[in-house]
Amino acid sequence: MQNDIQEVLISEEEIQAKIKELGEKLSAEYEGRDPLVICVLKGAFIFMADLVKNITVPMELDFMAVSSYGASTKSSGVVKIIKDLDESVEGRDVLIVEDIIDSGLTLSYLIDLLENRKAKSIAVVTLFDKPARRTVDLQADYAGFVLPDAFVVGYGLDYAEHYRNLPYIGILKPEIYSN
Numbered sequence: 001m002q003n004d005i006q007e008v009l010i011s012e013e014e015i016q017a018k019i020k021e022l023g024e025k026l027s028a029e030y031e032g033r034d035p036l037v038i039c040v041l042k043g044a045f046i047f048m049a050d051l052v053k054n055i056t057v058p059m060e061l062d063f064m065a066v067s068s069y070g071a072s073t074k075s076s077g078v079v080k081i082i083k084d085l086d087e088s089v090e091g092r093d094v095l096i097v098e099d100i101i102d103s104g105l106t107l108s109y110l111i112d113l114l115e116n117r118k119a120k121s122i123a124v125v126t127l128f129d130k131p132a133r134r135t136v137d138l139q140a141d142y143a144g145f146v147l148p149d150a151f152v153v154g155y156g157l158d159y160a161e162h163y164r165n166l167p168y169i170g171i172l173k174p175e176i177y178s179n
């Protein structure tokens, strides 16, 4: 698996240090608010686990699985709910935990959905951000790292469902895609 990686973009240590920082900011922001923290599966599962350990205020967790139709390295904007939330978001301070914002289409769909369900507030924390690729006007409230316009894997992010378990973020060798 490590042999398929051409370059490590962000190391495990850098990721963990950034998550500590994000956790401190979010702990201050959500003091006394009992947020509903929503993990967008599958990509955000590792970030969610590491992040919530660094947030010191009481919270509830929930999970939602979405997938966007289309080619495996691009979002089509047509979002399908694979697993919906267990909890009601009505009147709740919601924090959406995302792995990466690319076009922004997935997130824009999710925000509309949670607004329609009458969340009291909606904020987004993403570990990775590719602002150059945005097709909708949307920004995360908290973002870890800005990435170049390249397809990355690791730390929850997959190519064909593999590489999610790498503890760092990297770029695959080009020959992996052509197999």
Ligand code: 5GP
Residues within 6 Å of the ligand: 043, 068, 074, 075, 098, 099, 100, 101, 102, 103, 104, 105, 106, 107, 150, 151, 152, 153, 154, 157, 158, 159
């Ligand atoms: P968006 O809707 O913002 O275009 O992208 C949403 C989803 O596409 C992300 O949550 C992620 O699952 C996937 N995605 C976007 N960019 C990348 C990337 O560079 N690598 C991987 N593995 N997935 C990505």
Ligand code: MG
Residues within 6 Å of the ligand: 040, 041, 043, 044, 098, 099, 100
């Ligand atoms: Mg995602």
Ligand code: MG
Residues within 6 Å of the ligand: 043, 157, 158, 159
């Ligand atoms: Mg994927």
